[in-house]
Amino acid sequence: MFKGKRIWITGASSGIGQALAEQLAAQGALLVLSARRRAQLQQLAESLPGQGHQVLPLDLADLDDALPKARAVLADHPVDILINNAGISQRSRVQDTDLAVYRRLMEVDYFAVVALTQLVLPTLLAKGQGQVVTVASVAGKVGSKLRSGYSGAKFAAVGFMDCLRAEVAGQGVGCLTVFPGYVQTDIAKAALTATGQAQDHSDPGVDGGISPGQCAQAIVQAMAKGKDELIVGRGISVLAPRLQRFFPGLVRKMVARSQYT
Ligand SMILES: NC(=O)c1ccc[n+]([C@@H]2O[C@H](COP(=O)([O-])OP(=O)(O)OC[C@H]3O[C@@H](n4cnc5c(N)ncnc54)[C@H](OP(=O)(O)O)[C@@H]3O)[C@@H](O)[C@H]2O)c1
Numbered sequence: 001m002f003k004g005k006r007i008w009i010t011g012a013s014s015g016i017g018q019a020l021a022e023q024l025a026a027q028g029a030l031l032v033l034s035a036r037r038r039a040q041l042q043q044l045a046e047s048l049p050g051q052g053h054q055v056l057p058l059d060l061a062d063l064d065d066a067l068p069k070a071r072a073v074l075a076d077h078p079v080d081i082l083i084n085n086a087g088i089s090q091r092s093r094v095q096d097t098d099l100a101v102y103r104r105l106m107e108v109d110y111f112a113v114v115a116l117t118q119l120v121l122p123t124l125l126a127k128g129q130g131q132v133v134t135v136a137s138v139a140g141k142v143g144s145k146l147r148s149g150y151s152g153a154k155f156a157a158v159g160f161m162d163c164l165r166a167e168v169a170g171q172g173v174g175c176l177t178v179f180p181g182y183v184q185t186d187i188a189k190a191a192l193t194a195t196g197q198a199q200d201h202s203d204p205g206v207d208g209g210i211s212p213g214q215c216a217q218a219i220v221q222a223m224a225k226g227k228d229e230l231i232v233g234r235g236i237s238v239l240a241p242r243l244q245r246f247f248p249g250l251v252r253k254m255v256a257r258s259q260y261t
Contacts, residue, residue, distance in 0.1 A: 001027070001223075001224045002024055002027040002028060002029040002081075002220075002223075002224075003027065003028030003029070004028060004029075004030065005028075005029050005030070005080040005081060006029070006030045006031075006032065006077060006078070006079045006080050006081075007024055007029045007030070007031055007032070007079060007080065007081040007082075007083060008031075008032040008034065008056075008074075008079045008081070008082045008083065008116075008120070009021055009024075009031060009032070009033055009034065009083045009085055010034045010035065010058070010060065010083065010084055010085050010086035010112070010116065011034070011035055011085040011086030011087060011135075012031070012033035012034060012035050012041060012044060012085070013033075013035035013036070013037040013040035013041050013044070014035075014037075014040065014185060014186050015183065015185030015186060015187065015212050016085055016135060016180070016183055016185060016212050016215050016216055016219075017035065017083075017085040017086065018044060018212065019211075019212035019213045019215065019216035020083060020085065020216045020219060020220065021033060021044055021048060022044075022048065022213075022216070023213075023216050023217060023220050024220060025048035025049050025050050025053065026049055027220070028050060029050075030050065030052045030053060030054075031045070031048065031053045031054070032053075032054045032056050032073065032077070032079060033045055033053065033054065033055050033056065034056045034057065034058045034060075034070075034086070035057065035058070035086060036057060036058070036059050037057075038055065038057040041055040041056075041057060042055050054073065054077065056069065056070060056073050058070060060086050060107065060108045060112035060116075061104055061107045061108050061112075063107070063111060063112060063115050066112075067115060067119065070116065070119060071119060074119060074120065074123075078120075078123045079120055079123070079130075080124075080127075080129070080130045080131075081130055081131040081132075081133065081223070082116060082117065082120045082131070082132050082133065083133040083134075083135070084112070084113045084116055084117065084132070084133065084134040084135065084157075085133075085135040086108060086112065087108060087109050087135065087137075087187070088104070088105060088108045088109065088150075088187075088190060088191070088192060089147065089150045089187050089188065089190070089191035089192070090105055090146065090147050090148070090149045090150040090191055090192050090193075091146050091147070091188070091191045091192070091193055091199050091203075091261070092146060092192070092193050092194035093145070093146060093148075093194070094148045096194040097148070097149065097194045098194060098195055098196060100196055101149055101192050101194065101195070101196045102148075102149040102152070104192065104196060105149040105150055105152070105153045105192065106149070106152070106153050106156070108153075109150065109153035109154060109156075109157060110153040110154075110156040110157050110160070113134055113157045113160060113161075114160055117132050117134075117160075117164065120132070121164075121168075121173070124172075124173045125168065125171055125172075125173060127172075128171060128172035128173075129172045129173065130172070130173050130174070131173065131174040131175070131176060131223060131226075132161075132164065132173065132174070132175050132176075133175075133176045133177075133178065133219070133223060134157055134158075134160075134161050134175075134176070134177050134178065135178045135180065135219070136154045136157050136158050136161070136177050136178060136179055137150070137151075137154045137179060137180060138179050138180065138181045138231070138233070138237050138238060138240060138241055139151040139154050140154030140155050140157060140158040140177075140179060141155075141158070141179055141240075141241040141244065142240045142241055142244055142251060142255065143155075143255070144255045144258070144260055145255065145258070145260040146260050146261075147260075149192075150191075157177075158177055158179075161175055161177040162177075165228060174223075174226050174228075175228065176219075176222055176223060176226075176227055176228060176229070176230065177228070177229050177230075178219055178222070178229075178230045178232065179229065179230065179231045179232070179238075179241060180215055180232050180233050181209065181210075181231075181232070181233025181234065181235065181237030181238040182205045182206050182208060182209030182210070182233055182234075182235070182237045183206070183209045183210055183211070183212055183214075183215045183233065184206060184207060184208075184209050184210070184211055184212065185206065185212055186202075187206060188201070188202045188203045188205075188206040189201060189202050203261040204261060205237065205260075205261065208235070209233060209234070209237070210232070210233055210234055214232075215232055215233070218230060218232040219232070236254075240254070240255075
């Protein structure tokens with residue numbers, strides 16, 4: 001299914017993105033690996049099975065700088081699949097949070113998804129095949145405390161993917177939106193606090209999540225099956241969106257009563 005396919009993965013320097021790179025390379029994919037940390041990407045590329053993987057370091061909070069670099073690489077090596085996985089989370093209350101933090105979350109978690117999708121879409125449509133995968137979050141279905149900017153950006157990305165799916169229906173391009181619950185990665189450590197600093201420590205929710213490898217395996221399976229949506233994880237973080245469909249009032253009460261870190 002993925003043998004010889006060129007797949008662009010953002011956020012490949014750690015966590016879910018790194019695990020996706022390892023699993024897709026094992027299935028014969030040729031990868032374009034993006035994130036800010038060049039050294040981690042380089043090390044990953046060298047460790048992967050197969051030849052011809054590329055490293056494309058980008059800061060997705062600075063799309064004016066990132067897009068020309070990406071365009072130059074894609075011009076020579078068009079991709080078959082884009083995985084919008086890079087993301088940054090938040091741990092701060094609405095009343096305390098600088099507007100700049102909201103803007104940064106929107107840049108990385110929403111505008112980068114839009115811009116990178118726009119970059120690859122003409123090629124996918126011209127070929128009449130390919131996929132756009134966006135790793136959103138359960139926070140893109142259920143809002144909770146301390147994540148107003150993150151949740152807002154993820155809800156926006158989910159809406160964007162729904163619209164994209166409708167627009168390209170019947171033209172051979174798949175659109176998969178992924179809703180992970182907690183996954184044991186650096187996401188909480190890197191999460192922005194009220195003033196935009198990294199939180200710099202993990203939290204019990206994330207530490208109790210599934211492994212990045214388990215999450216990546218479910219994503220790769222959903223991609224292979226051409227699914228539109230995947231909710232992946234364990235416990236209340238993945239039950240909440242399902243509960244919300246039938247008992248929205250109950251879920252509102254649950255999140256209001258829960259202590260989030
Ligand atoms: N872990 C969870 O519990 C969980 C739950 C739901 C959804 N998710 C989503 O899963 C995705 C992957 O996150 P993860 O859990 O694997 O966390 P992670 O280990 O912190 O990975 C985040 C990735 O995003 C990249 N990134 C962050 N800011 C960037 C920027 N400005 N420009 C380019 N790349 C940037 C990071 O690379 P650099 O630092 O090298 O730039 C890193 O590779 C995210 O979209 C996240 O929202 C995670």
